[in-house]
Amino acid sequence: MKDILSNLSTVKRRITNTCEKTGRNSSDVKLLLATKTVAADKIEIALAQGETLIGENKVQELKEKFETLQTIPHQTHFIGHLQSNKIKEVLKYVDCIQSVDRISLVNKLQKRLDFEDKTIDVFIQVNTSYENSKFGIEPKKALDFALKLKAYERINIKGLMTIGLFSADNEKVRNCFRMLKNIQYQMLDKGIPSQELSMGMSGDLETAIEEGSTMIRVGTAIFGKRHYPDSYYWNETK
Ligand SMILES: *Cc1c(COP(=O)(O)O)cnc(C)c1O
Numbered sequence: 001m002k003d004i005l006s007n008l009s010t011v012k013r014r015i016t017n018t019c020e021k022t023g024r025n026s027s028d029v030k031l032l033l034a035t036k037t038v039a040a041d042k043i044e045i046a047l048a049q050g051e052t053l054i055g056e057n058k059v060q061e062l063k064e065k066f067e068t069l070q071t072i073p074h075q076t077h078f079i080g081h082l083q084s085n086k087i088k089e090v091l092k093y094v095d096c097i098q099s100v101d102r103i104s105l106v107n108k109l110q111k112r113l114d115f116e117d118k119t120i121d122v123f124i125q126v127n128t129s130y131e132n133s134k135f136g137i138e139p140k141k142a143l144d145f146a147l148k149l150k151a152y153e154r155i156n157i158k159g160l161m162t163i164g165l166f167s168a169d170n171e172k173v174r175n176c177f178r179m180l181k182n183i184q185y186q187m188l189d190k191g192i193p194s195q196e197l198s199m200g201m202s203g204d205l206e207t208a209i210e211e212g213s214t215m216i217r218v219g220t221a222i223f224g225k226r227h228y229p230d231s232y233y234w235n236e237t238k
Contacts, residue, residue: 001045003224004042004045004046004222004223005045005049007221007222007223007224008046008049008051008222010221011031011205011218011221011222012031014205014206015029015031015205015209015216018205018206018209018210019209021210022209022210024209028214029209029213029214029215029216030053030214030215030216031051031053031215031216031218032053032054032055032077032079032198032215032216032217032218033046033051033053033054033055033218033219033222033223034054034055034057034079034201034217034218034219035054035055035056035061035065035219035223036056036057036058036061036080036219036226037061037226037227037228038219038223039065040064040065040068040069041068042223043065043069044068044069044072046222046223047069047072047074048072051074052073052074052075053074053075053077053215054069054074054075054076054077055076055077055078055079055098055217056076056077056078056079056080056093056094057078057079057080057081058080059086059089059090059093062076062078062089062090062093062094063089063093066093075095075096076093076094076095076096077094077095077096077097077098078090078093078094078096078097078098078099079098079099079161079217080099081099081135082097082099082100082105084104084105084108087105087108087109087112088112091112091113091116091118091120094120095120095121096120096121096122096123096158097109097120097121097122097123098122098123098125098161098198099123099125099135099136099161100122100123100124100125100149100155101124101125101126101127101135101136101137101145102137103145103148106148106149106152106155109152109154109155110152110154110155113154113155114154118154119153119154119155119156120154120155120156121156121158122149122155122156122157122158123157123158123159123160123161123196123198124137124142124145124146124149124157124159124160124161125137125160125161125162126138126139126142126160126161126162126179126180126183127139127162128162128163128164128165128175128176128177128179128180129162129163129164129165129166129176131165131166134163136161136162136163139179139183142160142183143183143186143187143190146183146187146190146192146194147190147192150192156193157192157193157194158193158194158195158196159184159194159195159196159197159198159214159215160180160183160184160187160194160196160197160198160199161198161199162176162177162179162180162198162199163201164176164177164199164200164201164204164207164208166203170204170207173204173207174207174210174211176199177197177199177200177207177208177211177212177213178211180197180199180211181197181211181212184197184212195214196214196215197212197213197214197215198213198214198215198216198217199211199213199215199216200213200216200217200218201216201217201218201219201220202218202219202220202221202222203220205218205221
């Protein structure tokens with residue numbers, strides 16, 4: 001518990017330091033706790049500190065933690081790859097889906113939302129690193145996709161999400177975030193709402209904030225190392 005609290009304050013300090021350096025207001029950068037593999041009692045500790053946003057990658061984990069966490073006010077975002085056959089389940093547990101990246105998924109989502117007479121907030125996930133192992137729409141197709149998405153009345157576009165390149169070369173990572181920001185400009189220019197830029201994780205949150213992130217997704221730096229490789233969470237087959 002002590003670890004989580006001190007890690008949380010370290011991350012907060014990283015946010016405020018970067019915001020100060022870049023002349024941004026730290027209240028403009030939301031912290032989403034990336035809680036995959038983290039047990040519900042640990043998540044509770046962070047929520048008790050006033051955190052309000054969590055992100056999960058798997059339907060199974062959403063389900064397992066739901067009961068414990070539902071007594072504490074918070075919002076849950078889905079940040080993992082979403083398979084069409086999981087839409088119905090995911091909608092039971094989340095306030096926002098950050099990983100919308102293909103029209104086939106959008107069509108099924110709209111159909112289910114029609115049936116439930118509901119709407120959902122979404123982010124468009126863009127593959128700015130061009131790595132096959134990560135999902136997301138190709139950057140050059142993102143604007144077109146956003147224009148199509150705008151026509152679906154049950155789906156509210158809130159912004160864009162990306163996973164930056166895993167690289168020690170900071171400038172390459174920065175380019176990913178710049179690309180996302182650039183797509184946001186193009187969307188706003190076309191009148192597509194896109195306030196949020198969900199970018200930056202434990203290792204690259206400073207760079208992301210410098211490039212305009214409004215939401216960082218942090219797991220390891222708060223909850224410690226995970227026991228599964230991330231490929232387990234980012235591959236289609238699992
Ligand atoms: C796991 C995960 C994160 C958090 O990664 P850390 O490096 O542990 O901070 C952020 N975004 C997505 C989509 C993730 O799956």
